[in-house]
Amino acid sequence: MVSETRPIIIAGAGPCGLVTALVLQNHGIPFLILEKTSRSKLCSDTGAGFDLAPTALNILIHRLGLSKERIDETLSRYERWYIATIHGDLVKDEGTPQSALEDCACTHRSALQQALLDQLLQNATTEETEFLKCNSSLEYYQEEEDQVKAVMNDGSILVGKALLGCDGINSKVRSCMNEHREDPLQYLGTMCYWGKCPREEVEKYSSAHKSNSSTFVWLLGTNKVPGSLFITPSNGTYRYLWFLSVPSGKPLSGTLDDLTRRGGAVLSEMAKTELLNTLDENGALDPVLKTVISGTPAGEITEAGLFDRVNLDLPFSSPRKLVALLGDSAHPQSPYLGQGTNCAITDAYFLATKLAGVSAQEAITYYDSDQRREEMKNLIEKARQQGNFLNSKNRFECWILRTILRYAPIDVDELKRYDFSNKNMLSRLDGIKAKSSDGGAMTKPILIAAFVVAVFAIGLRMFLQYW
Template identity: 25%
Template sequence: MRIGIIGAGIGGLTAAILLERLGHSVEVLEKRHVLKQEGVGLGIGENAIHALERYDIAADIKRDGNILIEAQLRDANDTYLNRVIFNKAGEDNITIQRSSLHNILRYHYKGNVRLIKEVVKITDFDAGIIKTTDGTSNQYDLVIAADGLHSQVRRQMFPGSEAKYQGYTCFRGTSVNPGLNDKTALEYWDARGRFGIVPLRDNEVYWFLCINALERDTEFRNYNLKKLKRYFEEFPHAVTNVLDNTVGEPLHHDIYDIEPLKTFVKGRVVLLGDAAHAATPNMGQGASQAIEDAVCLANQLEQYPLKEALANYDRLSVPHTKKVILKSRKIGKAAQSESRVFIRLRNALVKRMPEKLLNQQTDFLNKRKL
């Protein structure tokens, strides 16, 4: 088949690699002028690593990444609340620089990435015809829309499926030599905000902080590292130390998700990754779900004719990713609460919850059928 993939992000490139290896003619369309991945670190869950085990991509990710064992939850007084344990399914949970992952994927994809090719419209879903901003049209046997959170294709397929702001804004950065345990992630919860620290390899960490704010809040849009240090100066030493050792200025973006869709397929067009099921980052599953989508779609296309393969992909993906969206949203609402009464109750509950019970909340991530 001739396959067009819209978007050269993690999901799009993973799909391109796997489908190319199945013998399909694959073309990736990317709206950016330069194929450079902006961002800091990210996590790749054991569910995604397991999905990639039959491919040499997993080995490269493990080589360039850091194995994470646990994530500890703490309050702003540095009191230990509980922890989430990784490697529960016998596979590694990896953290890696986004640019490193993108380089690995680009290395494994041997085909063409056509830059400055922004798709503005699917002119015929049943025929797989797309139109780009330069006025040209292309026809494919299958169109995979991996064009992200604000997907043009999704909004055309399902009017009203725009991304929805979730009430908080996020800053992210990279810190060097903070002297932390490289197997343990830390997350601090407080009414003033939430601060996460995630180890990478080579004594680096990526960090994120979430603060309740209006959408496109001008106050926080003008925040720099100096102001963030002042905002979090009363947080535990691990937080202030990470900020003190941050390289450059942090990235800033508001947090969105979408309402779960009932289907990812229309004619010869299929949604993948954030375009299909963008969730808040509270479960750290954005990259992992996109990778699983790509593996699932490739598996179905390897075994079944196109129409049946897309129906299977839909059946295996829609209910699972809906659960990720809703659970991630629920975690965010609880973690971002500014109510002192709720915070005391929440922290007491988390602290008293048996570790096994807390970890069962994410067991479903390792049970997606592909």
């Protein structure tokens, strides 16, 4: 008879896997994390960051047992918004409403990972310190009546009560689960680049940053030079994190299966020069954009194509309900709604909490609900639409975006609206009746502004066509 000390096997030690592990640890449930990356690279700083919406912040601050001070060390708040075109034409420069400052934040991926890992190590007993197995990857798994056998790359076999795939968009767990199904990735026509730049370099050219180091910068592309650049502060450091997306007909060839770089590759010096030349083809590039790219060594810039999945109707669990997919393994999405990591943290907390109270089959069945799958499908499709709009080459769409951003108030509620599914999931866990999704509908003032601008743009287009 197999001992009840069989662990929950977690594939992947990113934020999703570490949150899962921390919840299980808090409930006294044995677990084992498998991670392809070496221990020295696990929390390496590649300049990646992401937004955190209210549900994920609730989980991180109030439900994991982490000290508020430790979490606050990893967070930055957007106290001011500076929006301009990539040619330096100002669109908006104003403060964030005070009421919204505590609801949302941004975080440095490596800092959050380190905080979660430190807490796991701090809580672990002497017997539990070997919960993380680095340089280790799954080859395939076999489900039996009430357990999973995971066959590793070194030929060893691990036996667990359940297997949780927290291993990202190129998930090996997902590949094994869907080996007899069509499940290709879908390229979204966009290449992205990210890294980190010293603050003093940015502050040379941005008056907003000289007086306020917690400013969120958004540089908008044009129809001639499409794309978007986002710059966010990194709390506790003298760096800014930046993310650039540009339309591209084909993805990077030979991308790496390196989740510390989200499956991307290191940018070469030649490619960095070509990128700057492409963006600066008219010689009128905003100095902030030019500075963050030129001020970041090529070896610290990641280049990656944006992907999600073609088939959005596949389950997040195996037929026997002993294997589940979480986060990007289950529902990868482009970053334009800021929900990827928020969904992963919510998945992790929800399923790990259920595993502490019922059998693996019951927990995974409850986790993989029709409602969650449908809401994630809608979110992925909306993220695609948002990305197409933000990176548009259409001059009228570019003009509409600039006009809305210039005259509409700062929409700090957008991240909260698209957090609806995660809020619902937490309500289900807490025994509160979940509300039906509003699909991330726009608030009334912004909807009216968008409608007026759109009607005006359509009229202008018709006028120009027949003039």
